[in-house]
Amino acid sequence: MSIEWLLIKRDIAKLKLQMLCYGGITLFGLILLGYPQEQIALLGGIVCVFSMVAFYCHLVFKNVVLEAKENNHLFLMTLPVTAAQLSLVKIISSLLAYLIVWLPAFASLFVLNVICDYWSSGTLVFQVQGFALYLTAFALALSVAIVSRSEGWTISAWVLSNLIVVVFLNIVPSSDYMQKAFSAGIVGEIGVVWPETANVVIAVELILFAILIAIAFVAAVRQKNITR
Amino acid sequence: MALDTFQLSQADSRPMYVQIMDHIKQLVIEGTWPAGHGLPSIRELAVSVQVSVITVKRAYQELEGAGIIYTRQGMGSFVAEQTGAVSEFKLRELDDTLQQAAATARLLKLSDSELIERLTAVLNNKSTGEG
Amino acid sequence: MVADSDVLVSMRGVCKHYPLFTMDNFNLTLPRGQVLGMVGPNGAGKSTLLKMMMGLVSADAGEIAVLGYKVPEQEVVLKHYAAYVSEDMRLFADYSIRWHMELVAQCFTSTWDASYAKHILHKFELNPEQKIGHLSLGQRVKATLLLAMARRPKLLVLDEPSTGLDPVARHELTSELFELMLNEDNGVIFSSQFTQDVERLSDNIAFIDNGEMISCLDKETYLDQWRRIQLTGGDRAQLPGDLYVTASAGGRVTAIDHAFSAKRTAQLSEAGFEVVQTQPLTLEEIFIQQVLMRRQARGVQR
Numbered sequence: 001m002s003i004e005w006l007l008i009k010r011d012i013a014k015l016k017l018q019m020l021c022y023g024g025i026t027l028f029g030l031i032l033l034g035y036p037q038e039q040i041a042l043l044g045g046i047v048c049v050f051s052m053v054a055f056y057c058h059l060v061f062k063n064v065v066l067e068a069k070e071n072n073h074l075f076l077m078t079l080p081v082t083a084a085q086l087s088l089v090k091i092i093s094s095l096l097a098y099l100i101v102w103l104p105a106f107a108s109l110f111v112l113n114v115i116c117d118y119w120s121s122g123t124l125v126f127q128v129q130g131f132a133l134y135l136t137a138f139a140l141a142l143s144v145a146i147v148s149r150s151e152g153w154t155i156s157a158w159v160l161s162n163l164i165v166v167v168f169l170n171i172v173p174s175s176d177y178m179q180k181a182f183s184a185g186i187v188g189e190i191g192v193v194w195p196e197t198a199n200v201v202i203a204v205e206l207i208l209f210a211i212l213i214a215i216a217f218v219a220a221v222r223q224k225n226i227t228r
Numbered sequence: 229m230a231l232d233t234f235q236l237s238q239a240d241s242r243p244m245y246v247q248i249m250d251h252i253k254q255l256v257i258e259g260t261w262p263a264g265h266g267l268p269s270i271r272e273l274a275v276s277v278q279v280s281v282i283t284v285k286r287a288y289q290e291l292e293g294a295g296i297i298y299t300r301q302g303m304g305s306f307v308a309e310q311t312g313a314v315s316e317f318k319l320r321e322l323d324d325t326l327q328q329a330a331a332t333a334r335l336l337k338l339s340d341s342e343l344i345e346r347l348t349a350v351l352n353n354k355s356t357g358e359g
Numbered sequence: 360m361v362a363d364s365d366v367l368v369s370m371r372g373v374c375k376h377y378p379l380f381t382m383d384n385f386n387l388t389l390p391r392g393q394v395l396g397m398v399g400p401n402g403a404g405k406s407t408l409l410k411m412m413m414g415l416v417s418a419d420a421g422e423i424a425v426l427g428y429k430v431p432e433q434e435v436v437l438k439h440y441a442a443y444v445s446e447d448m449r450l451f452a453d454y455s456i457r458w459h460m461e462l463v464a465q466c467f468t469s470t471w472d473a474s475y476a477k478h479i480l481h482k483f484e485l486n487p488e489q490k491i492g493h494l495s496l497g498q499r500v501k502a503t504l505l506l507a508m509a510r511r512p513k514l515l516v517l518d519e520p521s522t523g524l525d526p527v528a529r530h531e532l533t534s535e536l537f538e539l540m541l542n543e544d545n546g547v548i549f550s551s552q553f554t555q556d557v558e559r560l561s562d563n564i565a566f567i568d569n570g571e572m573i574s575c576l577d578k579e580t581y582l583d584q585w586r587r588i589q590l591t592g593g594d595r596a597q598l599p600g601d602l603y604v605t606a607s608a609g610g611r612v613t614a615i616d617h618a619f620s621a622k623r624t625a626q627l628s629e630a631g632f633e634v635v636q637t638q639p640l641t642l643e644e645i646f647i648q649q650v651l652m653r654r655q656a657r658g659v660q661r
Binding site: 003006070071074079081 | 434
C-alpha cells in the first residue's frame with residue numbers, strides 16, 4: 001500500500017468523530033425536512049444547512065490548518081513523502097471525508113422526494129442547488145486553507161463561504177423561476193418541476209467547485225516547503 | 229571484560245584521550261593485557277566508554293607512537309612486545325611532572341635545596357601514610 | 360538500495376534567504392561513520408541547515424546530497440534511511456505513542472525494528488498507551504526520539520535533541536546514540552546548545568554563526584590548537600599578532616592562542632616573554648572565543 005493512501009486512511013480515521021457527529025445531525029435534519037408540517041420542515045432545512053456548513057469548517061480546520069499550526073507537518077514530513085504529496089493527501093482526505101457525509105445526504109433527498117409526496121414540486125430542485133453550493137463553499141475553504149495554511153485566511157474564507165450560502169438562501173427561493181416551481185403544485189400530483197435556470201445555477205456551482213479544487217491541486221503540487 | 233573497568237571522568241582535568249591511554253598503559257604494566265593481546269576495536273571501545281571515535285583513535289595513535297601497541301591493517305591493534313617502552317614512557321611523564329614542579333619552584337623563588345626538602349617531605353608523608 | 364557513497368553529507372554552494380537571515384555559499388562535507396556536532400548561537404542557521412539536509416526546507420541555490428541521494432530530488436528515498444528529530448516537532452496530541460509507532464512502522468516496513476522499539480520504550484520508561492498531549496516535555500522528546508531510532512536509520516539528524524531532557528534522560532539518549540554508532544556506516548548529525556553533549560559525542564565539530572561556517576574540524580584538533588596562555592615580562596608590542604589578549608593586569612598578560620604548538624613557547628621566549636601557564640580550553644570556551652574574535656574583526660573592518 002502506498003504511503004499516500006495510508007496517510008489518507010489515517011486522516012479519515014482521525015475525522016471519524018466529526019463525520020459521525022455531522023452525519024447524524026444531517027440525518028436528523030433530513031428527517032425533520034420530511035415532516036409534513038411547514039415549520040418543522042423549515043427547521044429541518046436549517047439543521048441541514050448548519051451541519052453541512054459547520055462540517056466543512058470543522059473538517060478543514062482540523063485536517064489542514066491545525067496540523068500546520070501545531071507543527072505536526074514537521075513530523076509528517078519525516079515520513080517518506082514530499083511536501084507536494086502531503087498536500088495532495090490533505091486535499092484528497094478532506095474531499096473524501098466531506099463526500100462520505102455529503103453523498104448519502106444528497107441521495108436521501110431523492111428518496112425523501114418520493115416518500116414525501118406532499119412536498120412542493122420545487123423542493124427537490126431547490127435542495128439540489130443548495131447541496132451543490134455546499135460543495136462550492138467547502139472547496140473555497142479547503143483551497144484557501146491549502147494555499148495559505150493560515151488560520152486567519154481560512155477563517156476569512158469560511159465567513160465568505162457562509163455569506164454566499166446566506167445570500168443563496170435569500171435570493172434563490174424568492175427568484176422568479178423558483179417561485180414558479182414552488183407554487184406549481186405538489187409532488188404527489190404533478191411530480192417534480194425542474195426549471196432550466198436551475199441547471200445553469202447548478203452548472204455554475206459545479207464549475208466553481210472544480211476550479212477551486214484545481215487551484216488547491218496546483219498549489220499542492222507546487223508546494224516545496226510545508227514547514228517553516 | 230576489561231572494557232567494563234574503563235572509568236573516564238569528565239571532571240578529570242586530563243583530556244579524554246590521555247585518560248584512555250593511561251588506562252591502557254596501566255593494563256599493560258599490570259600484565260592484564262600481555263604482549264600480543266588484541267585491543268578492542270576503536271569503535272567498540274568508543275561505544276563502551278561513550279566517547280567519540282576520534283578520541284579513541286587519537287589515544288591509539290599516541291600509544292602506537294610510543295611503541296606500546298602496534299596496528300595491523302585490517303586486523304586491529306595489539307599490545308607490543310614490551311622492551312621497557314611502557315616504563316620509559318612513564319619515566320618521561322614523571323620527568324615532565326618534575327619539570328613543572330621545578331618551574332613552579334622558580335616562580336616562587338625557592339632554592340633547589342628547598343625544593344628537594346619539599347619532595348622528601350612528600351615522599352616521607354606518603355610512606356608514613358601508607359604504613 | 361542504498362546509494363553507493365562514502366560521503367554522508369555534502370553541501371555545495373548552498374544559499375538560503377529569509378527576511379532577516381542570509382546564508383550564502385555554504386559548504387560542508389562529512390564522511391560516513393562520523394558524528395558531527397553543530398554549535399552556534401540562536402538564529403545562526405543550524406536548524407535551517409539540518410532541515411535542508413532532510414528536504415524539509417528547500418535551499419534557494421546549491422547542491423545537497425545526503426547518503427549519496429540528491430536533495431530534494433531523491434528526498435523520499437533518503438527519508439527511508441535518514442531520520443530527523445527536532446525540538447519544535449510535534450506529534451499528534453490526541454493520539455497515543457502506540458498510534459504513532461504503528462504509523463511509522465507502516466511507513467517504514469523494511470527498516471522498523473519492533474523489538475528495538477520495545478527496548479527503547481522500556482529504557483525511556485514510556486507507556487505506549489499514553490496520549491501525546493498528556494506527556495511531559497521530556498517524555499514527548501523521548502517519544503519522538505523513539506520513533507526515529509527504532510527505524511535504525513543510517514543517518515540520524517537531531518536538532519537540539521537534549522532540550523527539555525533531564526540529566527538522566529540525556530545520559531540515556533547519549534548511550535543510545537553510541538549504540539547506533541556501533542555500525543560503522545551510521546552517522547549522526549546534531550545541533551546542541553549543550554556543548555558538553557557535543558564534546559562527548561562528536562568526532563567533528565562545526566561552529567556556525569550568522570549563516571556561516573566559522574570552522575569545521577575534528578574535535579581533537581580543536582582541543583589541541585587552543586590554549587589560554589599566561590605571560591609575564593616582555594613588551595606587549597612584541598606579542599605575536601595572532602594571539603588574542605583577553606586580560607592584562609600588572610605585568611601579566613592572558614591571551615588566547617588558536618594555533619598552539621611547541622613552537623609557540625619557543626617563539627614567546629625568544630620575544631622575551633616568560634610563559635607562566637598554558638591551559639587547554641573547553642569547546643564552549645573555544646566557541647565563545649571564536650565568535651568574539653570574529654565580531655571584533657568585523658568591528659575593525661567597519
